[in-house]
Amino acid sequence: MKNIVILISGRGSNMEALIAACAAGELPVNIAAVISNRPDARGLETAARAGIVTRCVDHSAFALREGFDAALADCIDGFAPDLVVLAGFMRILGDDFVRHYGGRLLNIHPSLLPAFPGLHTHRRALDEGVRIHGCTVHFVTPALDHGPIVIQAAVAVLDGDDEATLAARVLRQEHRIYPQAVRWFAADRLRLDAGCVRVAADADAGGVLIAPAAP
Ligand code: GRF
Secondary structure, eight states, rough: OOEEEEEESSHHHHHHHHHHHHTTTTTOOOEEEESSTTOOOOOHHHHTTTTEEEEEGGGGOOOHHHHHHHHHHHHHHHTSEEEEESSSSOSOHHHHHHOOOOOTTTEESOOTTTOOOOSSSSHHHHHHOSSEEEEEEEEEEEEEEEEEEEEEEEEEOOOOOOHHHHHHHHHHHHHHHHHHHHHHHTTTTTTEETTEEEEEOOOTSSOOOBBBOOO
16 A cells, blocks of 8 residues: 655645545555644644644744755655645745655645646636636646646636635535545556646556546
């Protein structure tokens, strides 16, 4: 079974979705640790309650990002993960860090990338008047909120939506697609093809490639 390490900064609801999928027998991975860059991250308690090892590498203790990145990588590598999962991890990671985890670092972003990288995605989607919004799981590259897309889910933007209602609708989809992306990774089904992710057919099911479309 593959080892994963989850990085969080706050609430940790995506982390919870991954823990729940494991507990339900729907995600055959070992969550070796949950690591936060903030000691007060609510998700640390949730993880500990689920019996998962937790650690904090407090970014405020480091003057330079390189120092933080190195300490974080040391902590992560102590758990020998096959995959590192960013789940609401709110620090920008340096190029060396990203390269070190090349091909085994996933992120979830609350927009349909490449639209709306960065912060305040729901507010910006409303301001632009888009009718379709959503979320994306992607492999991390040195460019912020950029990298080969594994899976996306789209939601309608409804008349009368505000930031909170739209965020809640998107978050429900985040909780569906992140376990799916990790499941594919765990089953060695993700392939890079000219910079795009292809999902190989389930070896047991036989058949064709499945496009990484919205469920
Ligand atoms: C999610 O919307 C995620 O897409 C973004 O930050 C939020 C984290 O939420 N990167 P949670 O901590 O998983 O509840």
